[in-house]
Amino acid sequence: MLRGVLALTLLGLPAVQQPAGPAAITVNERVRHQEIDGFGISQAFRRNELLEALPRDKQREVLDLWFDRDKGAGLSILRLGIGSSPAGSPYDHMVSIQPEDPGGPDAPPKYVWDGDDNSQVWVAKEAQRYGVQRFFADAWSAPGYMKDNGDDKNGGTLKPEWRQAYADYLVAYTRFYAREGIRITDLGFTNEPDYTASYASMRFTPEQAAEFVKVLGPVAKGMKVTCCDSFGWNEAKAYTAAIEADPEARRWVKVHTGHTYASPVDGPLPTDRKTWMSEWNPPGTTWNEAWDDGSGYDGFTIAQAVHDALTLGDVSAYVYWLGGSAGATRALLQLDDQARTYRVSKRLWALAGYSRFVRPGAVRLEARAADPALKVSAFRNPDGSRVVVALNTGTAPITWQGVHGRATAYVTDEAGSMTPSPVKARTATLPPRALTTIVTR
Numbered sequence: 001m002l003r004g005v006l007a008l009t010l011l012g013l014p015a016v017q018q019p020a021g022p023a024a025i026t027v028n029e030r031v032r033h034q035e036i037d038g039f040g041i042s043q044a045f046r047r048n049e050l051l052e053a054l055p056r057d058k059q060r061e062v063l064d065l066w067f068d069r070d071k072g073a074g075l076s077i078l079r080l081g082i083g084s085s086p087a088g089s090p091y092d093h094m095v096s097i098q099p100e101d102p103g104g105p106d107a108p109p110k111y112v113w114d115g116d117d118n119s120q121v122w123v124a125k126e127a128q129r130y131g132v133q134r135f136f137a138d139a140w141s142a143p144g145y146m147k148d149n150g151d152d153k154n155g156g157t158l159k160p161e162w163r164q165a166y167a168d169y170l171v172a173y174t175r176f177y178a179r180e181g182i183r184i185t186d187l188g189f190t191n192e193p194d195y196t197a198s199y200a201s202m203r204f205t206p207e208q209a210a211e212f213v214k215v216l217g218p219v220a221k222g223m224k225v226t227c228c229d230s231f232g233w234n235e236a237k238a239y240t241a242a243i244e245a246d247p248e249a250r251r252w253v254k255v256h257t258g259h260t261y262a263s264p265v266d267g268p269l270p271t272d273r274k275t276w277m278s279e280w281n282p283p284g285t286t287w288n289e290a291w292d293d294g295s296g297y298d299g300f301t302i303a304q305a306v307h308d309a310l311t312l313g314d315v316s317a318y319v320y321w322l323g324g325s326a327g328a329t330r331a332l333l334q335l336d337d338q339a340r341t342y343r344v345s346k347r348l349w350a351l352a353g354y355s356r357f358v359r360p361g362a363v364r365l366e367a368r369a370a371d372p373a374l375k376v377s378a379f380r381n382p383d384g385s386r387v388v389v390a391l392n393t394g395t396a397p398i399t400w401q402g403v404h405g406r407a408t409a410y411v412t413d414e415a416g417s418m419t420p421s422p423v424k425a426r427t428a429t430l431p432p433r434a435l436t437t438i439v440t441r
Contacts, residue, residue, distance in 0.1 A: 022370040024400040024430070025388060027378040031366030036379065037274060037316040038134055039306075039355035040077025041066060041323030041332065045094060045199075048119035050326055053337035062333060062342055063123075066323055067130035073332075073352035076360050078127045079278065079319050080120050080184075082139035082173050084152035084200050093152075093200060094118050094140075097173055101145040105165040113176045124182045134360065136278070136319070137174060138188035138229065140200035142166045147202060155196030155203045158212070167216040174223065186255060188226040189216055191279075193239070195231040195262075204228065206242035210249040217252025224254035229278055232262025233269075233313065240269040255316075264305070265313035276317040277309045281330040281347075288330070291346040291414045292433050297330045299346025299412065303391050303435045306354050307375045310364060320351055349417040353410065353435045356418070357387045371398055374430065388438045390430050398430040407440040 043051075051062055065072035083094030095118060102110045115121060124135060141152040146166055149156030158166055166189070174184040189212060193204035204212065209228045217225050227243060230236035236258030243249045243256070256269050257278035269275045282297040282305075292300040302320075309315045324333035324342065332348040358379045367378035373394030379387045392398055407423040413434035421429075423438065430436045 023402055024370055024374065024398050025376050025378075025390065025402075026368045026370075027388065028366040029380065033364040033366070034314045034316050035274075036358055036360060036362040036364065037276070038076030038360045039073070039317065039351060039358070040075050040079060040134070040136070040319040042079035042081065042279065042319060042321055043120065043123055043323050044079065044081025044138075044140075046118045047322055047325050047331075047335070048123045050335040050337045051324060052119050052122070054335065054340055054342065058341060062324060062335070063126050063130070065333065065344065065348060067127055067132060069131075069356055072356075073348060074356040074359075075127075075323075075351075076132055076355070077134040077136060077317055077319055078124055078132055080117075080124065080135060080137045080177075082137055082170065083118065084139065084141040084143050096143050096152075097176065098143060098169055101143075105146075105159075105162045109165070109168065109172065111169075111172050111176075113179075115180060117176075121177070121180050121182070124177070125180070128182060134186065134317075135177070135182055135184050136186040136188065136226065137170075137177070137184045138191055138226070138278075139170060140191040141202040142169070152200050152202075153198060155201050157203050157208070163212060163215045167212075167219050170216065171219050174220075184223055186226050187216075187220050187223045188229060188257065188278075189213075190227065191229045192231045192259065193228055194235055206239045209239055210242045210246045213243065213249045213252045214246075217249075220252075225252050226255040226257050226276070226278075227253050229257045229259060230262075231259055233258045233260050233265045233277070234263040237269055240271050240275075244271055260305070260309075265309045265315065267312055268314045274316045275313065276319060277313065277315045278317070278319045279321045280305070281321045284328075284330050286328050287334050287343070287345075289343065289345045291349075291412065297347075299348075299350040300391075300433065300435075302347045302350035303353060303412075304375065304393075306351060307377060307389070307391055310354070310377050311375075314364075318351070318354070320347075346412070346417065349412045350435060352418055353412055353437045354389055357381075357385075357410075357437055357439050358389070359383075362387070374398055383441075385439060385441045387440075390436045390438070392430045392432050392434055392436070395432045397432055400428045400430060402426060403428050403438065403440065405440045407438055410437045410439070411435070 086099035
């Protein structure tokens with residue numbers, strides 16, 4: 001009977017007798033893991049212009065789907081792209097606040113600000129109205145004149161003599177946002193420093209990144225410096241290790257970030273600081289709205305990726321790429337500026353199964369499942385509510401007995417999206433090939 005008793009400690013309530021045998025889910029509140037910062041999206045590279053092209057009622061519906069805690073995913077982090085290109089650049093570039101060389105690294109800066117920033121300011125203000133407080137600004141590249149290849153695209157590296165000017169440039173960007181009423185909380189200076197792209201990109205070795213944070217940290221007052229958004233999670237470990245090995249660099253980096261294109265999350269980064277999975281969407285060639293079709297970019301795939309990041313990587317945040325885009329995108333939404341409408345994929349609801357209910361400041365609790373087909377995670381929110389998220393990867397339903405209190409289950413599968421399902425007689429049914437979020441208040 002011991003295992004049944006342990007299962008009932010989930011809600012910190014008195015145990016009652018359960019049937020013999022292991023409980024489907026056992027949560028130990030005494031074993032606590034990472035604190036959660038939140039879940040989010042990016043709309044960099046002018047994707048917000050697609051949203052602005054929609055009618056106002058459709059704009060509001062999209063914003064609700066991203067940020068509303070009743071109608072949508074309740075996302076709590078917005079990642080912004082710091083531009084590096086001159087005005088008039090094509091769709092895949094973001095405009096710089098200093099597009100022209102001011103006359104050298106020691107010359108007085110000549111910043112320009114249009115109050116719009118490729119429509120990112122508008123979406124940031126809207127997100128703030130929904131309660132979003134975490135704004136993560138990240139640069140894909142320095143302006144071309146600061147780099148050895150003279151171009152913001154195609155890799156290249158930051159010239160050593162421009163380090164301080166580049167740090168000041170990044171901080172100036174955050175001050176423009178402050179002028180608009182948006183406080184940038186997290187600031188990154190590099191995106192995929194180990195990957196050369198035909199769009200905005202800039203290379204840093206782990207050692208070069210560690211050196212630069214010692215320039216940026218002292219001027220980035222009131223913000224958390226992040227590093228280094230490597231192309232893959234395993235690759236990110238080298239950047240984290242280089243920063244951890246340098247006491248001065250470690251002083252300034254408060255959040256370690258990595259992507260999962262080159263390699264998935266398979267364990268924690270080598271640090272005791274916060275870590276974020278800060279960008280990923282799966283590869284693919286078509287727009288797909290399915291929940292579970294084996295494509296590798298369906299909703300089920302996203303649910304598994306979020307679970308692994310939280311439980312294997314101990315990440316404190318999961319930031320998806322992108323919230324919405326056009327055409328054959330793997331974004332959460334497809335934004336059609338020609339038809340002036342949008343479509344929703346099950347990827348949104350896979351993320352929402354976590355993001356709507358696991359709130360900033362939550363703590364992940366130790367959770368185990370008796371059936372290996374069940375991927376389970378558990379959380380306690382700052383308001384005392386408990387959340388258990390169960391992804392049933394098997395082909396048979398699983399019954400979990402021992403749910404206490406006023407609980408509701410929300411099920412996402414091929415048939416429904418976050419569909420409420422009452423928990424009766426302390427029993428929850430976890431349907432096959434479905435994501436079930438159980439919330440107890």
